[in-house]
Amino acid sequence: MTSEAIIQSLASGLLMGLIYGLVAAGLALIFGLMDVVNFAHGEFLMTSMYAAFGLFLAFALDPLASAPFVAAAMFVFGAVIYLGLVRFAMSASANAGMVQIFATFGLAIVMRGLAQLLFTPDYRSIPHSWLGGKTLHVGGIFLPAPQLAGAFVSLAAFGALWLVINKTDFGRALEATREDAGAVALVGIDKKRIFALGWGLGGALVGLAGAVLATFFYIYPDVGASFALVAYVTVALGGFGSVFGAFAAGILVGVVEAGTAFILPASLKYLGIYALYLIVVVVRPRGLFGSL
């Protein structure tokens, strides 16, 4: 076990971790805003990947070029899901928590069914993407170019998100709604509009993640499931609802996954993440960066 191999594994973990952070960002944003866990988050990701795949087939657009379009489409999709489904789940007369869980689970199953219907259960991939198969060789370690690009997209997205949340009126309204959804109505903020925009923004973030993943990962109807579980773990670790907590937790998750794959057989790499989740929430039941 050489130090070079350890650094290599750390570097791949870091890149993947940044992408995990991006995958989880939308989930964290929505949770923080309105206390709803979107159990169809993995299927949002799957849809984004197919969208990137479709744009590639139709216009030969590389996923990195089509990412803004995918994000825009997913913004609309997220807002529509809020207005058409989640809004009603939130106003359920009984068992509201349970209703949210099963309404979004139902949505996830429908989306998977639609993906099978439209694209068959086959595994797809985008051949000859700009960066596919290329690696960057830096000081004895190899960095796969698609993951590197994904990590940069993630950094850029979190940077933009920070600006939106801290420097715009919308961001301030978002923060205010998140702190006290009841009180914002008194100062003339339309809560429903903020929620819809929040779902849109969450959709756009997962759209970016999907486009990034489409450059190097297989695309199939169930692809969202394993990423979703990692995203839930990431969001919980970060402290539910803390977007930048999810960013840090994503990096941690990526590094732990790479570390586990280093010690145990690769097929057990998720065990490390699961163990990390259990240890953190048991020792600190509010996640790493969550507040009480």
Next chain:
Amino acid sequence: MAASSHESARRSNLFLAVIVVALAACLPFVVKDVYLQNVLVLTLMYAALSQSWNILSGYCGQISLGHALYFGIGAYATLLLFTKFGVLPWFGMIAGGGVAAVVAAAVGYPCFRLKGHYFVIATIVIAEAGLLLMLNWDWAGAAMGIEVPVRGDSWAKFQFARSKLPYFYFALGLAFVAWLVTWKIEDSRWGYWWRAVKDNAEAAESLGVVVFRSKMAAAAVSAFLTAVGGGFYAQFVSYIDPESVMSFQFSLLMALPAVLGGIGTLWGPAVGAAILIPITEVTRSYAGGTGKGFDLIVYGLLVMGIALGRPEGIVGAFTARKRAKAS
């Protein structure tokens, strides 16, 4: 509510259950088609599983989406004990139930301190970790799974190649036992404690309810019954692998009948299973064979419709109306 009317309501519930079981026992004389008998067996099995899930998640309010773990433990314990040590499935199912109850307590010990979504995700994560371990455990067949060795039809070895009827009656018995356990618990000290924990754990604790031990007991009972169901399923399908008994879809399938019928109600899981399982099985065989995903779409729409349209469940809506009329 006066004690006597409470007692008579409980007695009429028991009476009703005996009648329902007696009528159900006659079903195979009417339904002779093997495929439909298969659907009946699955319906009864999910009624039993959902009733077990309901004990922890409905009555005690600890929403578990990881019951596939206990189902898988039951299935694997039954088949491993039989194939490796020649232990008859009857004892295997009980042993599986025991292991599952211990695992549930071990899992519960750290996890019952978690609240809300943290707890739900912990149950999913632990079940997925169990699935990963089974996929990599060579002695237990790893991803290849294990098969029930064919030893001819026998009650002792609980395998029947020629007829579905023995499975049907076992599943009916299991569903009735799970119902009876719930019925018994409803009126016991534990039952009141669990509902108190569900409604408001802090208030319950201040009134002297041992919250933590209540949750542990609910988890153990729930896991035991679920594992017996898993052992039954393994014998029924006679071949298991990790994906076919421990995947997340089982956790969801165990919860849904209770959600449809009414969470935390005595009759909810049975009513929900009687509606949901035939619909999903029939759509799966007519629309799913082509692999086109129609069955998933129907199923998903059903789940969404149930959640949005009947948040208190069918039984819950019925009792709410009765209560409103009484007052």
